[in-house]
Amino acid sequence: MDMETVRDRGLVLLGCGKMGSAMLAGWLKGGLPAASVWVTDPHPSEWLKAQGVHLNADLPELPAIVLIAVKPQMMGEALPAIAALGGGRTLFLSIAAGTTIATFEAALGAQTPIVRAMPNTPAAIARGITAIVGNAHATESHLSLARSLLSAVGQVVRLEGEHQMDAVTAVSGSGPAYVFHLIETLAAAGAAEGLPPALALQLAKATVAGAGALAEAAEEDPGQLRVNVTSPGGTTAAALDVLMNEDRGFPALLKEAVHAAAERGRELGK
Incomplete structure (x- = not known):
């Protein structure tokens, strides 16, 4: 066909x-x-x-x-x-x-x-x-x-x-909502540091969109791209110390979130 x-x-x-x-x-x-x-x-x-x-x-x-x-x-x-x-x-x-x-x-x-x-x-x-x-x-x-x-x-x-x-649903099907929320919260955090909200949102949107496009286009994997922009003891490293925390950072949070979505998918499919 x-x-x-x-x-x-x-x-x-x-x-x-x-x-x-x-x-x-x-x-x-x-x-x-x-x-x-x-x-x-x-x-x-x-x-x-x-x-x-x-x-x-x-x-x-x-x-x-x-x-x-x-x-x-x-x-x-x-x-x-x-x-x-x-x-x-x-x-x-x-x-x-x-x-x-x-x-x-x-x-x-x-x-x-x-x-x-x-x-x-x-x-x-x-x-x-x-x-x-x-x-x-x-x-x-x-x-x-x-x-x-x-x-x-x-x-x-x-x-x-x-x-x-169900795992696909939890990663890519529901995943855009996680990214939209990242943009929201990144913009809100920028505003909390003194940026006008509209400017903070523009910066957050462009940063997430640009980083995603770079991740798809680059030969290096995302882990290496992260290393490339992280100077020892610099500003990015200070932020990543928080975000990469095994107990309360992205690793634990996203694992829990994706698992919750996958489990809900299994329930709905019964």
């Missing part, structure tokens, strides 16, 4: 919130015709209405792929509407957090090829990263198609198994 098949048979997008919209924008920009896309969404945005896709219309008889982008709490209502498409000839790709492959197999049939994915919100600016894993009926061709579609909004990585999805 390839993108030509998607153009010919159609792509169904079930739910078109922020993530679904980001993906749709990427596909349309990449050359997928609007006429090949069917979107089902009870509250379509003005942007979506203007894209020329089939909106809340009868679905194609045998779409190449159905992308499930509804919120988990809407899943019970959404799945019965597409159950008739299950059984093997249509690939289902889910970006719904916490909903397991087994849940989809129960609703769509065990023979249905299903790929579960966990994207993150930087997808909105095509800087996301998405982890994918398929069920037993998802072939290499199916996974390749999922990768192609998800590449429209950033990097794609493949997991060894679904058991890794």
Whole structure:
């Protein structure tokens, strides 16, 4: 299965919130015709209405792929509407957090090829990263198609198994919120040292964004980049003495936070 098949048979997008919209924008920009896309969404945005896709219309008889982008709490209502498409000839790709492959197999049939994915919100600016894993009926061709579609909004990585999805959710799925909070608190700390709040925020945003870009672009690992900017006995070293404290610094705090997110993911998936 390839993108030509998607153009010919159609792509169904079930739910078109922020993530679904980001993906749709990427596909349309990449050359997928609007006429090949069917979107089902009870509250379509003005942007979506203007894209020329089939909106809340009868679905194609045998779409190449159905992308499930509804919120988990809407899943019970959404799945019965597409159950008739299950059984093997249509690939289902889910970006719904916490909903397991087994849940989809129960609703769509065990023979249905299903790929579960966990994207993150930087997808909105095509800087996301998405982890994918398929069920037993998802072939290499199916996974390749999922990768192609998800590449429209950033990097794609493949997991060894679904058991890794809760950890991925805790690191990259929820992770942008941790970074946003870092920016908030870094700016607040700058203001506490006498900077105007707007300037402190500008410095914090640019510093976090620039450091992240450097970490991705540099050949050195982040540990070495940290060493590179840390002069013995200098200002950075004074701050890192606090942040790298094993009991109350980043090592303990982030380990605890990521574990809490992963555990919550496991609870929600039951």
